Amino acid sequence: MQLTKAEASLYAKYRGRDFIEDEQYWLDVFEVYKDKNVLLPVEHTNLNVLKLLKLFECEKCGECCKYKFVPVNAYDIKRLLDSGLDPEKLSDRDGQSYLSSENGCPFLKEGCSIYSHRPETCFVYPLQGPADAESGGKKIKQIRIRLKCRAALKLARKIIAQTMSQGDKLLLPDLTIIPK
Numbered sequence: 001m002q003l004t005k006a007e008a009s010l011y012a013k014y015r016g017r018d019f020i021e022d023e024q025y026w027l028d029v030f031e032v033y034k035d036k037n038v039l040l041p042v043e044h045t046n047l048n049v050l051k052l053l054k055l056f057e058c059e060k061c062g063e064c065c066k067y068k069f070v071p072v073n074a075y076d077i078k079r080l081l082d083s084g085l086d087p088e089k090l091s092d093r094d095g096q097s098y099l100s101s102e103n104g105c106p107f108l109k110e111g112c113s114i115y116s117h118r119p120e121t122c123f124v125y126p127l128q129g130p131a132d133a134e135s136g137g138k139k140i141k142q143i144r145i146r147l148k149c150r151a152a153l154k155l156a157r158k159i160i161a162q163t164m165s166q167g168d169k170l171l172l173p174d175l176t177i178i179p180k
């Protein structure tokens, strides 16, 4: 795997150290991976996603509603159109549909104005759709997390700490757990 300069210096700084409880390590991870998707050591199933979401403590700052494009799937579109969405608020790019606006999501008012109909991506945020991975020689789908905010970082830490067994090592830069 090709490391970025920032990943390489993170690796050099923490290589061989037991850093899972090290606050500075997590602050450094946040600097390097802020607003990027990071793979979590958990297989992607709907049940796992729902279980992990229960651990999330969102601070409701609204920052994640300020992306220019919010991806929506066919079910989201149908649900949103049925509840009165103006089709003008939808756009398409490379075969993917989005809610789009220059200033972030068009439904961000004082909080989300379509909260009970919000798209799946908003419902599961900061968790993200599955990514291809390998475990024990088997191809699997793993959960990813968007490290947008400190709350998302806190969730990633909780998940990683729960998934590790005593003596396991956390491998930089992609937070892979190496069993003891």
Ligand code: SF4
Binding pocket: 058, 059, 060, 061, 062, 063, 064, 065, 125, 126, 148, 149, 150, 151, 152
């Ligand atoms: S997920 Fe994070 S960025 Fe989004 S509202 Fe919650 S705390 Fe803010």
Ligand code: SF4
Binding pocket: 064, 065, 066, 070, 105, 106, 107, 108, 109, 111, 112, 113, 114, 115, 118, 119, 122
């Ligand atoms: S639909 Fe609601 S939760 Fe989703 S980005 Fe827009 S304002 Fe935020």
